[in-house]
Amino acid sequence: MNWVRTDWRRVSQPIRQLSLSSPVVETGAELLGSEPLRIVTPPSRWFYAAGFPLDEVSAGGKPSGPMVVRVTMSVQEGAVGIGVLAADRSTFLDERSVHAPADIIVDLLVEDAAAACMVMLRNHRPDGASRAQIENITLHRAERIASPFATAVVSRNFAAEPVPMDEGTSVFDDAVATALNQARLAHLDTLSLPLDGKSVLDIGCGVGAFADFYLDRGCRYVGIDGRAENIAEMRRRRPEAVCAVADVEVDDLSEFGRFDVVHCYGLLYHLESPIRALRALAAICDKVLLLETMVCDADDAVMMLVDESKTYNQALRGLGSRPSPAYIAMALNRIGFAHVYGVAIQPAHEDFQWTGTNSLKRRIGDHDLRRMFIASREQLDHPALVPLVV
Numbered sequence: 001m002n003w004v005r006t007d008w009r010r011v012s013q014p015i016r017q018l019s020l021s022s023p024v025v026e027t028g029a030e031l032l033g034s035e036p037l038r039i040v041t042p043p044s045r046w047f048y049a050a051g052f053p054l055d056e057v058s059a060g061g062k063p064s065g066p067m068v069v070r071v072t073m074s075v076q077e078g079a080v081g082i083g084v085l086a087a088d089r090s091t092f093l094d095e096r097s098v099h100a101p102a103d104i105i106v107d108l109l110v111e112d113a114a115a116a117c118m119v120m121l122r123n124h125r126p127d128g129a130s131r132a133q134i135e136n137i138t139l140h141r142a143e144r145i146a147s148p149f150a151t152a153v154v155s156r157n158f159a160a161e162p163v164p165m166d167e168g169t170s171v172f173d174d175a176v177a178t179a180l181n182q183a184r185l186a187h188l189d190t191l192s193l194p195l196d197g198k199s200v201l202d203i204g205c206g207v208g209a210f211a212d213f214y215l216d217r218g219c220r221y222v223g224i225d226g227r228a229e230n231i232a233e234m235r236r237r238r239p240e241a242v243c244a245v246a247d248v249e250v251d252d253l254s255e256f257g258r259f260d261v262v263h264c265y266g267l268l269y270h271l272e273s274p275i276r277a278l279r280a281l282a283a284i285c286d287k288v289l290l291l292e293t294m295v296c297d298a299d300d301a302v303m304m305l306v307d308e309s310k311t312y313n314q315a316l317r318g319l320g321s322r323p324s325p326a327y328i329a330m331a332l333n334r335i336g337f338a339h340v341y342g343v344a345i346q347p348a349h350e351d352f353q354w355t356g357t358n359s360l361k362r363r364i365g366d367h368d369l370r371r372m373f374i375a376s377r378e379q380l381d382h383p384a385l386v387p388l389v390v
Contacts, residue, residue: 014070014138018119024051041080041123041130045176046366051085052119052137066142067113071134075100078130079309080121084108087117091365096154097124098132099161099309109142126311127174156307158318163310169233171313172207181209183349184265184292187372188213191343191384193288195219198260203248203281204267206313208234211241214263222256224248226316247316248277253284260287268328269294270308272319275331282335282375289337289375291328296362297354297369298324301331304362322362325371329388337375341385346372 021034028042029049041049071082075098083095093116094108110116119137123130171177196217202210205223207230214221223243225231231245246253249271262285271277281289296304303323308315323331325342332340346352351370362369374385 012141014140016139018052018054018137018139020052020134020136024053024118026050035136037134039080039121039132039134041078041121041125041132043123043127043129045123045126048120048122049080050121054084054113054116054118054139064113066144067110067116068140068142069108069110069116069119070138070140071106071108071119072104072136073098073106073132073134074103076131076133078123078125078128080130080132081124082106082108082119082121084110084116085118085120087115089117092120097307099124100130101162126176126309126313127171156318158310161310161318169207169230169312171311172209172230177209177313180266180349180351183347183352185210185213187343187345187347188290190345191382193290193374193382195261198287199258200261200263201253201256201259201281201284202263203253204264204270205234205243206230206266208238208241208243210263210265211238211243215241219261222259224253224256227312229312248280249273249316253280256284258284258286261285262289264289265292267293269306269322270313270315270320272305272315272317272321274303274321274323274328275335278331279335282332282337285377287377288380289332289373291332291373291375292370293328293373294322294351294362294368295328295371296322296324297356297359297364299326299356299358300324301327301329303327306362322369325356325373325388328371328373332373332375333389337377338389339376339379339387340389341374341376341380341382342388343372343374344384344386 020037025031026048030040031050032038039050069084077100079099081095081097083092086093093110096106098104199220200214202223205225208223211221211223223241224246226247228245231243234243262281268274303321306320306322308318308320329340350367354364354369
């Protein structure tokens with residue numbers, strides 16, 4: 001979370017300090033000491049590491065009504081989430097993501113203390129374990145105050161943050177990335193679009209996960225990625241594939257020519273200016289733009305800004321986006337695509353299996369929200385496509 005509530009305030013000295021000596025230890029985590037408590041998370045992203053139950057203080061210290069949980073902590077490696085779990089453990093009532101190196105005090109707001117069961121620390125690092133230390137956790141009563149601004153942005157100095165040294169291009173090969181790419185490829189294949197022999201630009205190609213799909217179909221394939229390290233690895237793995245370094249938000253893509261098909265899977269949400277990028281892609285796309293992206297659950301055409309790390313599969317400049325499906329459909333149409341479609345059957349992956357409720361969320365539980373789009377110059381008569389422009 002990259003913002004904090006400012007229309008609440010702590011109105012008490014600590015009601016109770018949670019004990020760090022007997023946490024709930026999750027599988028794969030390693031805990032050392034007690035005060036401070038040193039934690040090594042499981043190596044998988046989103047996996048829980050250690051929990052601190054709130055029910056132990058319900059009789060003598062947990063406030064009724066609004067509560068602030070204050071966590072004094074540091075992160076030495078990777079990134080962790082620190083949050084307050086709902087009573088059914090299905091969601092976080094409030095959570096903050098903290099990236100190394102950090103020495104920080106985190107205030108977590110719970111509007112109804114009765115709905116909270118545990119303070120939980122989990123791994124937010126895409127690939128590998130994270131290391132953190134908790135000094136103390138205290139509970140405070142809170143009250144709402146009049147404020148013209150409900151939230152404030154958490155300060156960040158992206159330029160000063162270190163590049164993760166032990167991840168590199170391996171993030172494209174972990175279990176999470178592999179499962180997602182397998183689902184994407186299988187779904188693309190089931191659409192049976194006329195792709196054989198076409199010229200294809202794979203924008204945000206990473207290390208070339210989709211290159212073989214197009215090369216096997218006799219396509220003239222060009223892969224582009226914003227990081228030189230990713231392109232170097234792609235050339236090592238697939239020397240037969242044409243690829244180059246370019247930033248879709250800054251560089252002129254016309255030097256690469258024009259393409260029948262522009263393939264843009266897993267890139268748009270890593271961009272701070274998605275419409276600028278879509279305009280650049282539309283300018284060199286003659287027929288079809290294939291787009292897969294994370295989204296936010298909103299009925300209106302809106303977009304959320306999101307902080308991202310310096311990991312090789314994240315945003316180049318630290319800011320990503322989560323546009324709503326309506327935002328994407330509207331943007332694609334307004335930049336020149338007369339026909340914009342969704343897909344009737346989504347890829348067989350948890351991130352695509354959700355129903356919009358206008359919740360304004362970008363995650364449900366431990367899963368991101370994703371959708372597929374196809375923008376075309378000409379009308380496509382295909383039973384698997386759902387028109388999004390009427």
